[in-house]
Amino acid sequence: MAGFEATATRETKTRSFWADLLVRLVKEKPLGTVGGVIVLLLLLVGALAPVLAPYNYNDTSVCPRLSGPSAEHPLGCDQLGRDLFSRIIYGARVSVIVGLSVSAIATVLSTFIGVICGFIGGKLDLIVQRFVDAWLCIPPLFLILTLIAVTGPGMLQVIIVLGLLFGIGQSRIVRGATIGIRSNTYFEAAKVIGCKTGRILLRHVLPNVTAPIIVLFTITTGSAILTEATISFLGFGIPPPTPSWGGMLSEAGRRYMLMAPHLALWPGLFLAIVVYGINMLGDAVRDLLDPRLRGGLGRYDVAVRKLPKGVKIDAWQ
Amino acid sequence: MRAYIIRRLLLLIPTLLLVTMIVFCAVRFIPGSVIEMMAAQSGETENMDATIRAIRHNLGLDVPIHVQYFRWLGNALRGDLGRSLWTQESITRELFQRLPISVELGILAIVIGLLIAVPVGIFSAIRQDSIGDYIGRSIAIFCISVPSFWLATLVVVYPSIWFGWTPPLPVIPFLQDPLGNLRQFIIPAILLGMVMSGTTMRMTRTMMLEVLRQDYIRTAWAKGLKEQVVIYRHALKNALIPVVTIVGLQLPILVGGAVIIETIFGLPGLGWYFVDALFQRDYPIISAINLIVAAFVMFCNLAVDIAYAYLDPRVHYT
Numbered sequence: 001m002a003g004f005e006a007t008a009t010r011e012t013k014t015r016s017f018w019a020d021l022l023v024r025l026v027k028e029k030p031l032g033t034v035g036g037v038i039v040l041l042l043l044l045v046g047a048l049a050p051v052l053a054p055y056n057y058n059d060t061s062v063c064p065r066l067s068g069p070s071a072e073h074p075l076g077c078d079q080l081g082r083d084l085f086s087r088i089i090y091g092a093r094v095s096v097i098v099g100l101s102v103s104a105i106a107t108v109l110s111t112f113i114g115v116i117c118g119f120i121g122g123k124l125d126l127i128v129q130r131f132v133d134a135w136l137c138i139p140p141l142f143l144i145l146t147l148i149a150v151t152g153p154g155m156l157q158v159i160i161v162l163g164l165l166f167g168i169g170q171s172r173i174v175r176g177a178t179i180g181i182r183s184n185t186y187f188e189a190a191k192v193i194g195c196k197t198g199r200i201l202l203r204h205v206l207p208n209v210t211a212p213i214i215v216l217f218t219i220t221t222g223s224a225i226l227t228e229a230t231i232s233f234l235g236f237g238i239p240p241p242t243p244s245w246g247g248m249l250s251e252a253g254r255r256y257m258l259m260a261p262h263l264a265l266w267p268g269l270f271l272a273i274v275v276y277g278i279n280m281l282g283d284a285v286r287d288l289l290d291p292r293l294r295g296g297l298g299r300y301d302v303a304v305r306k307l308p309k310g311v312k313i314d315a316w317q
Numbered sequence: 318m319r320a321y322i323i324r325r326l327l328l329l330i331p332t333l334l335l336v337t338m339i340v341f342c343a344v345r346f347i348p349g350s351v352i353e354m355m356a357a358q359s360g361e362t363e364n365m366d367a368t369i370r371a372i373r374h375n376l377g378l379d380v381p382i383h384v385q386y387f388r389w390l391g392n393a394l395r396g397d398l399g400r401s402l403w404t405q406e407s408i409t410r411e412l413f414q415r416l417p418i419s420v421e422l423g424i425l426a427i428v429i430g431l432l433i434a435v436p437v438g439i440f441s442a443i444r445q446d447s448i449g450d451y452i453g454r455s456i457a458i459f460c461i462s463v464p465s466f467w468l469a470t471l472v473v474v475y476p477s478i479w480f481g482w483t484p485p486l487p488v489i490p491f492l493q494d495p496l497g498n499l500r501q502f503i504i505p506a507i508l509l510g511m512v513m514s515g516t517t518m519r520m521t522r523t524m525m526l527e528v529l530r531q532d533y534i535r536t537a538w539a540k541g542l543k544e545q546v547v548i549y550r551h552a553l554k555n556a557l558i559p560v561v562t563i564v565g566l567q568l569p570i571l572v573g574g575a576v577i578i579e580t581i582f583g584l585p586g587l588g589w590y591f592v593d594a595l596f597q598r599d600y601p602i603i604s605a606i607n608l609i610v611a612a613f614v615m616f617c618n619l620a621v622d623i624a625y626a627y628l629d630p631r632v633h634y635t
Contacts, residue, residue, distance in 0.1 A: 030451070031451055031454060031455065130328070130331055130332050130335060131335065133328075133332045133335075133615075134332050134335040134336040134339060134611075136614075137332065137333075137336050137610075137611040137614045137615055138336060138339075138340065138607060138610070138611060138614075139610055139614075141576050141588075142591060142606075142607065142610070145592070145595055146340065146343050146344060146347075146595065146603070147343070149344075149347040149348075149595060150343060150346050150347050150348070152348065222462065226462070226464055229464055229466075230464065230466055230577065233464075233466050233467075233577070234576075234577070234592070246464070246466075249464075249466070249467055249470065264467075264470055264471060264474055265471070267467075268463075268464055268467030268468075268470070268471070271464050271467065272459070272462055272463040272464060272467070275461075275462035275463075275464075276458060276459055276462035276463075278462075279458045279461055279462050280455075280458055283454070283458060283519070
């Protein structure tokens with residue numbers, strides 16, 4: 001019976017955690033809410049791409065090559081006579097897939113490495129951390145280009161390479177958080193009363209590294225989308241027929257940019273807006289989940305400014 | 318402190334060995350090796366096997382990979398980074414020509430980034446949740462979010478359409494014509510600095526917010542000190558310490574991450590050299606650049622940690 005009650009309370013608590021986060025986001029973080037709306041729109045467009053796109057993204061016969069915006073083709077056409085608007089919409093789908101899968105891989109990997117290293121410590125930690133050091137020492141773009149050169153281009157390859165890249169790099173943060181937990185009284189208490197390692201990991205360590213992991217997840221999504229665009233722009237990422245925003249800038253934007261500047265403008269603009277939205281959301285979530293920034297206005301003069309009009313505290317000054 | 322530095326320096330050795338080993342092996346696994354490319358270029362069709370064997374021998378790639386690695390390592394330790402497989406040019410000399418370009422671009426970008434980031438960050442923190450704070454933060458996050466390759470493309474394209482302006486080529490050495498050199502570097506540096514300023518600004522803001530919530534700041538307010546004194550003399554000094562570390566950690570990203578800006582603006586720095594080498598499978602160049610950048614990154618990290626202890630007397634390393 002006691003076990004049942006514990007489960008029930010835990011469930012309501014988890015639900016209220018997310019609901020609470022959402023309410024606080026909308027109430028306290030207007031910029032974060034704007035970011036959240038952008039993210040929601042991106043997800044919708046990505047999911048509904050076949051419904052929303054007026055033309056097939058690869059149909060080269062729908063409009064005159066390199067023509068500017070018109071009523072049928074609001075964003076104009078590319079160098080092969082494909083509708084740019086449809087390609088942008090499908091590009092959103094590519095960005096959603098890449099962003100979410102890379103974040104998922106990176107989060108699982110960094111949690112695994114970070115928690116194990118931080119929890120066990122000792123020689124294992126020392127050795128694994130040297131590998132992480134080595135990994136972090138190579139500038140990210142060098143590492144990506146080298147790895148992609150080995151795996152070959154393609155969406156799956158890009159996802160795996162970026163997932164590895166972000167996952168290993170971020171394991172540092174999870175490791176730090178885990179080590180921080182180890183010095184807490186509740187951790188020592190759990191050990192003293194004889195909890196098994198698995199229980200300590202699942203019930204005491206994981207829930208307490210959730211906040212940094214959520215923050216990492218949102219931030220990684222933005223970086224992953226941006227990085228995918230960058231390497232596709234360089235010609236190492238997702239190969240041409242697939243409409244990746246970065247790839248569109250590279251194949252059409254650069255070569256035909258003097259004749260048709262709109263080709264260089266739109267994919268980049270959407271890319272910037274989407275990453276901006278994700279980063280805004282991530283920033284707000286971090287602020288909401290960071291215990292160091294919680295509570296207290298911290299500043300006397302802010303408190304004064306927030307007082308209702310007419311209330312004076314001249315006596316203090 | 319000395320013991321700490323020595324231990325950190327000793328830890329650099331295995332890490333550096335690991336980095337070079339990983340890269341050394343990885344590039345040799347890239348499909349479409351340099352031997353195949355050279356054989357295809359030689360025009361030989363009848364005696365392909367013999368040609369391939371000859372090329373492999375000439376390039377010194379016919380010995381086992383660990384022998385190649387230790388041969389390369391031995392030479393690198395003596396300061397010889399080898400020669401390009403294609404042009405036979407000395408890599409060390411080439412690096413000395415390209416390094417100043419990357420370094421100049423990097424330094425300019427950092428200065429510009431800090432000039433934007435620190436004032437905006439301070440303002441955002443001391444007027445938290447005001448309109449100004451929202452604008453400042455939006456700009457900072459926009460700087461991180463906007464793809465630098467896209468912005469660079471636009472900067473190259475639109476002015477050339479509207480005013481007939483194009484980035485000057487080739488590179489003007491600073492000593493020959495300082496103004497012309499600066500004019501050439503300033504726009505790519507602003508673009509890179511923008512990307513940097515986003516992270517630095519957020520860090521400045523977060524640290525200021527954290528410091529402003531501390532007891533000694535409350536004491537300073539309670540003493541009746543002016544806002545300027547509290548902010549600049551009490552809060553800023555402590556808040557800027559982590560900002561210094563962030564800038565230190567960004568140095569290496571600049572050296573390696575300027576690849577795209579260098580390519581678009583035609584500045585022959587390290588990044589461009591690396592991408593060319595990767596396309597041509599010029600193994601020694603890839604290894605050399607990786608060695609240099611990795612060593613630089615690790616020294617920067619160490620320097621940041623030491624600077625931390627120097628700037629913040631509460632931090633002790635043992």
